Amino acid sequence: MMSLNRKMDLELLEKLCLAHGVSGYEDEVADLIIDTIKDNCDTVMKDGVGNVIAFKKGKKTPKEPIMLCAHMDEVGFSVKHINDDGTLDFLEVGMSPTVLPSKRVLVGKNRIPGVISSRPVHLSPDKTHAVKQADLVIDIGAKDKAQAESLGVFGDYAAFDSDFTLLGDGLVKAKALDDRIGCAVMCMLSGCELENDVYFAFTVGEELGGTGATAATNRIKPGICLVLEGTTASDLYGYEEKDKVCKVRHGAVCPFMDGGTFYDNGLYKTILDLADKNSIKVQTKTKVAGGTDGARIQRCGKGTKVVALSLPCRYIHTSSSVASVEDMESILCLSKLFIGSI
Amino acid sequence: MQELKNFLKDLVYTPTVSGYEKMSADNIIDMCSTFSGGIFTESYITNTGSVVMVKKCGKENAKKLCFDAHIDTIGFAVSEVCGDGYLRLLPLGGIDSNILPSSEVLILGKKRIRGIFSSIPPHLSRSDKLPEAGELLVDTGLTDENLREIVSVGTPAMLYPHFKELLENRISSVSLDDKICVAAAVLAVKNIGESLENTDIYCYFSSGEERGGNGSHHIYEEISPDALIVLDVNFAKEKGSMEGEYGLLSEGAMMSFSSQTSIKFTRFILECAKDEKIQLVNEMTWTGTNADVSARVGLGIPTAVVSIPIKYMHSSVETADMNDVISCANILTKTAASYDKNPVCLPVYFKGGANDELK
Numbered sequence: 001m002m003s004l005n006r007k008m009d010l011e012l013l014e015k016l017c018l019a020h021g022v023s024g025y026e027d028e029v030a031d032l033i034i035d036t037i038k039d040n041c042d043t044v045m046k047d048g049v050g051n052v053i054a055f056k057k058g059k060k061t062p063k064e065p066i067m068l069c070a071h072m073d074e075v076g077f078s079v080k081h082i083n084d085d086g087t088l089d090f091l092e093v094g095m096s097p098t099v100l101p102s103k104r105v106l107v108g109k110n111r112i113p114g115v116i117s118s119r120p121v122h123l124s125p126d127k128t129h130a131v132k133q134a135d136l137v138i139d140i141g142a143k144d145k146a147q148a149e150s151l152g153v154f155g156d157y158a159a160f161d162s163d164f165t166l167l168g169d170g171l172v173k174a175k176a177l178d179d180r181i182g183c184a185v186m187c188m189l190s191g192c193e194l195e196n197d198v199y200f201a202f203t204v205g206e207e208l209g210g211t212g213a214t215a216a217t218n219r220i221k222p223g224i225c226l227v228l229e230g231t232t233a234s235d236l237y238g239y240e241e242k243d244k245v246c247k248v249r250h251g252a253v254c255p256f257m258d259g260g261t262f263y264d265n266g267l268y269k270t271i272l273d274l275a276d277k278n279s280i281k282v283q284t285k286t287k288v289a290g291g292t293d294g295a296r297i298q299r300c301g302k303g304t305k306v307v308a309l310s311l312p313c314r315y316i317h318t319s320s321s322v323a324s325v326e327d328m329e330s331i332l333c334l335s336k337l338f339i340g341s342i
Numbered sequence: 343m344q345e346l347k348n349f350l351k352d353l354v355y356t357p358t359v360s361g362y363e364k365m366s367a368d369n370i371i372d373m374c375s376t377f378s379g380g381i382f383t384e385s386y387i388t389n390t391g392s393v394v395m396v397k398k399c400g401k402e403n404a405k406k407l408c409f410d411a412h413i414d415t416i417g418f419a420v421s422e423v424c425g426d427g428y429l430r431l432l433p434l435g436g437i438d439s440n441i442l443p444s445s446e447v448l449i450l451g452k453k454r455i456r457g458i459f460s461s462i463p464p465h466l467s468r469s470d471k472l473p474e475a476g477e478l479l480v481d482t483g484l485t486d487e488n489l490r491e492i493v494s495v496g497t498p499a500m501l502y503p504h505f506k507e508l509l510e511n512r513i514s515s516v517s518l519d520d521k522i523c524v525a526a527a528v529l530a531v532k533n534i535g536e537s538l539e540n541t542d543i544y545c546y547f548s549s550g551e552e553r554g555g556n557g558s559h560h561i562y563e564e565i566s567p568d569a570l571i572v573l574d575v576n577f578a579k580e581k582g583s584m585e586g587e588y589g590l591l592s593e594g595a596m597m598s599f600s601s602q603t604s605i606k607f608t609r610f611i612l613e614c615a616k617d618e619k620i621q622l623v624n625e626m627t628w629t630g631t632n633a634d635v636s637a638r639v640g641l642g643i644p645t646a647v648v649s650i651p652i653k654y655m656h657s658s659v660e661t662a663d664m665n666d667v668i669s670c671a672n673i674l675t676k677t678a679a680s681y682d683k684n685p686v687c688l689p690v691y692f693k694g695g696a697n698d699e700l701k
Binding site: 022024027034038042043045046047049050051053055073078079081091092093154155199205208210211212214215216218220296 | 625
């Protein structure tokens with residue numbers, strides 16, 4: 001695959017992962033993306049609900065318009081109530097409560113540092129019982145309710161405070177790899193010479209079942225859509241092969257079906273053939289689970305042919321997702337080849 | 343105030359059971375027109391029973407600001423005409439069976455007849471188990487022959503309407519969800535009057551909200567608003583409510599933060615109405631209103647939710663404060679005035695333009 005000589009731009013991915021874009025609050029990520037792609041594309045716009053949509057002219061115009069889609073939003077929190085002691089009750093989107101206790105967060109645009117509480121083990125009545133989200137608070141160190149209120153944190157979002165770092169051999173650890181990897185690949189593609197005209201849709205609210213995908217698709221009216229995503233890898237030591245869903249270091253994931261989408265059979269095969277011909281690692285998901293913006297995109301207008309390339313991520317929807325750089329490059333190469341194959 | 347109360351009373355007495363809105367859509371239009379002093383320039387009923395009322399500013403291609411309040415209410419439909427003058431009713435929308443035994447209903451057949459949900463006398467019942475709504479029979483007191491003349495399977499019914507004035511401008515009634523917001527929207531349009539130059543105001547009194555938002559799915563095709571304020575009722579603190587969970591009655595209208603709605607538009611409204619008493623709530627994921635649909639239709643509608651706190655939601659004694667209705671209308675009036683000068687959340691082109699590849 002290195003014959004294509006496409007290296008992942010990890011600096012760009014780092015910037016994207018460190019930006020905050022909790023569902024409903026994607027503006028910071030959107031601005032960064034607009035800055036990155038503005039000079040590469042012919043049209044760049046932001047619609048009324050916050051999607052960033054761009055058009056880039058290629059060498060030719062395909063019969064069916066091609067749309068690439070990645071979501072800008074990430075899992076996170078928002079402040080629901082300020083308690084008398086200055087701690088913050090919060091709501092979450094997209095997470096299991098078990099990954100929350102004793103994590104660091106940053107609250108709002110001003111990035112006020114905070115921590116999610118953790119009950120001392122000595123005081124836990126039942127040590128086997130999983131924690132409930134409602135029992136946790138975000139502590140920003142405020143001395144009382146008035147001080148927390150004066151910072152205007154009510155209703156504001158909070159994102160994980162987690163750095164971007166290389167891990168082990170060729171892996172990366174960061175928050176929000178789902179789906180800044182898709183955003184990063186689309187930003188990089190916008191900088192390449194492409195065989196065909198391409199529309200890019202950077203969507204809002206995917207973690208809530210695709211808030212922005214319909215609006216973006218209705219504007220673009222694509223015939224074909226390639227969704228770039230992060231997906232669950234359960235390839236943990238000791239797990240049975242059948243339960244792993246997909247595996248880190250085994251290449252881009254091209255699902256044939258998931259919880260919300262029937263991916264187009266023909267395009268699925270196109271991807272597998274491209275991978276085979278160009279010796280790029282690809283795998284499919286061994287469980288019909290999870291979902292992408294594809295579910296919405298597929299149902300728009302007269303219906304859209306959808307295919308996806310996903311990055312296998314361990315510990316997805318937590319502060320510390322882990323994925324492989326080589327898998328990212330598989331996605332990048334396959335996306336570029338896919339655009340050329342239409 | 344009394345005029346507003348009377349208007350609201352007329353609205354709640356008008357049956358618009360979810361799925362059966364068309365039955366009274368014309369009456370709703372008449373009431374709203376009359377109360378507003380004939381300010382609306384256009385009104386019509388959609389295929390699925392929503393009511394659209396428009397106040398045009400007179401300019402071509404004006405921006406469209408839309409207020410959505412759902413016109414449908416919880417209610418029932420007859421599922422079986424049983425013997426001895428009894429009916430079985432199917433609840434439409436979330437109804438707690440706790441409120442039903444011995445409650446009165448108005449059955450909207452060829453004639454309007456009363457019915458009473460049966461209850462078993464305490465002397466005979468040892469069970470504290472809650473009956474399901476479908477198990478309860480409704481007694482109409484009619485002979486079978488007469489009953490079948492008036493009612494058939496599918497006939498709608500509503501909780502028997504009443505409207506009581508409590509202390510301190512508080513009121514209690516059926517169907518405040520969401521007629522109270524219809525009243526607030528019409529009051530706002532009345533206040534706005536002829537003051538806008540660049541903005542048409544659309545009132546979308548939507549059907550089917552209690553059954554999954556039937557009307558909200560067509561709002562883009564019907565109106566394609568540039569911005570939308572969804573008006574609905576929200577929970578007010580009652581006995582047993584947790585602190586910080588809900589709003590308070592009489593403390594002003596509420597505004598929701600949610601990932602389904604536009605944070606930019608929400609903050610815009612807060613800024614426009616900063617002199618009003620507003621209670622903030624955070625609903626993070628779903629708002630449980632038509633706003634959960636509106637970003638997902640057409641080219642996407644930037645949406646915010648303004649709500650009126652009520653107690654005892656989905657019961658026959660929903661309770662609210664008329665001052666909160668006025669507060670809600672004031673928020674809408676001020677927002678419309680600012681939006682007219684400085685519309686927000688419109689599509690922005692950073693490169694290229696609307697005439698290029700992306701319209």
